[in-house]
Amino acid sequence: MVTNTEKNYWHVLLPSVRGRYSFGAHLSNLTWFQVGGPAFALYKPEDVADLQYFLKQKSADLSCFVLGAGSNVLMRDGGYNGVVIKLGRGFSQITIENNELIAGAAALDRTVAMFAMQHQMSGVEFLVTIPGAIGGAVAMNAGCYGFEVKDVLAWIEIVDSQGELRKLYPHELNMTYRKSVLPKGCVIVRAAFKIIKGNIIDIQHNTQQYLQLREESQPTKGRTGGSTFKNPDQAKAWELIDKAGCRGLAIGAAKMSEKHCNFMLNTGGATADELERLGELVRQKVKESSNQELEWEIIRVGDSPVLKRDAA
Numbered sequence: 001m002v003t004n005t006e007k008n009y010w011h012v013l014l015p016s017v018r019g020r021y022s023f024g025a026h027l028s029n030l031t032w033f034q035v036g037g038p039a040f041a042l043y044k045p046e047d048v049a050d051l052q053y054f055l056k057q058k059s060a061d062l063s064c065f066v067l068g069a070g071s072n073v074l075m076r077d078g079g080y081n082g083v084v085i086k087l088g089r090g091f092s093q094i095t096i097e098n099n100e101l102i103a104g105a106a107a108l109d110r111t112v113a114m115f116a117m118q119h120q121m122s123g124v125e126f127l128v129t130i131p132g133a134i135g136g137a138v139a140m141n142a143g144c145y146g147f148e149v150k151d152v153l154a155w156i157e158i159v160d161s162q163g164e165l166r167k168l169y170p171h172e173l174n175m176t177y178r179k180s181v182l183p184k185g186c187v188i189v190r191a192a193f194k195i196i197k198g199n200i201i202d203i204q205h206n207t208q209q210y211l212q213l214r215e216e217s218q219p220t221k222g223r224t225g226g227s228t229f230k231n232p233d234q235a236k237a238w239e240l241i242d243k244a245g246c247r248g249l250a251i252g253a254a255k256m257s258e259k260h261c262n263f264m265l266n267t268g269g270a271t272a273d274e275l276e277r278l279g280e281l282v283r284q285k286v287k288e289s290s291n292q293e294l295e296w297e298i299i300r301v302g303d304s305p306v307l308k309r310d311a312a
């Protein structure tokens with residue numbers, strides 16, 4: 001939560017952009033979990049140049065967080081004490097140039113996979129089931145069914161914290177399981193994927209199969225963040241969670257899914273605090289039953305209500 005003094009200070013210091021600021025915007029509307037308090041400001045850049053201007057001009061002590069489709073983020077109840085950057089229409093173009101599919105960072109993974117299929121191009125079919133946007137897919141090195149973004153990524157374009165537009169290649173991102181190492185404070189604005197001409201019947205078949213597998217095994221329509229924890233080396237998080245007796249475990253309206261027990265659900269009216277405490281309880285129970293430390297895959301951001309400085 002932001003104090004009035006900070007608000008006045010930052011209002012003065014925020015660059016005059018062409019994009020839009022929404023002060024006190026509620027972030028619960030922008031994440032899959034549908035929880036979380038307000039941001040000091042939500043900034044929707046008009047285009048790349050506008051974003052560059054913002055990052056160049058903004059005060060160095062103003063915190064920023066880039067939000068994609070919000071499918072892997074748990075925004076805390078106290079909100080975000082800074083500016084949440086949300087890319088929109090100006091960042092969602094998709095084109096094919098030679099053997100590369102180039103997508104704006106706000107393009108949805110599913111839209112990208114369907115676009116490639118319409119052009120009979122193969123390579124990004126797996127993206128059809130991942131509910132995020134391209135910036136988040138690169139940042140998280142998203143993957144499923146044996147494929148990861150790093151397998152097909154050709155390059156990305158970022159705006160760095162100084163407002164410079166830069167092109168980076170996968171070997172510069174140290175991409176590992178559900179992780180890319182990006183320059184601090186950067187925003188991914190475009191990504192290019194390696195694609196090849198494919199057989200439309202095969203592409204359609206694989207796409208359908210991925211969608212069906214997903215529907216059968218996961219609560220795809222719930223208020224969730226996907227896998228809560230990363231799979232440890234040589235183990236599956238869901239098996240450890242099941243063994244610890246946490247399938248269906250709940251705190252308030254926060255619950256570990258019965259269908260896929262590594263998915264945490266807001267069953268209706270849960271707070272971020274309940275969801276985070278449930279996750280920590282699961283970690284503790286898995287430690288006790290299997291002596292394994294589960295690592296959060298979900299990105300937790302913002303202030304807990306107990307940290308609200310206004311309350312002091």
Ligand SMILES: Cc1cc2nc3c(=O)[nH]c(=O)nc-3n(C[C@H](O)[C@H](O)[C@H](O)COP(=O)(O)OP(=O)(O)OC[C@H]3O[C@@H](n4cnc5c(N)ncnc54)[C@H](O)[C@@H]3O)c2cc1C
Nearest residue numbers: 068069070071072132133135136137139142143144188226
């Ligand atoms: C039902 C469900 C199923 C899922 N299944 C899978 C799966 O099979 N495989 C998988 O890997 N994940 C899965 N996920 C998790 C999630 O969809 C992915 O991690 C996805 O790539 C996140 O993208 P996003 O746009 O929603 O990013 P967000 O959740 O908004 O953000 C995630 C991280 O990426 C950063 N980020 C986002 N955009 C940018 C940008 N433009 N520049 C810099 N950083 C950025 C954010 O700051 C944050 O750190 C699932 C989630 C759900 C809800």
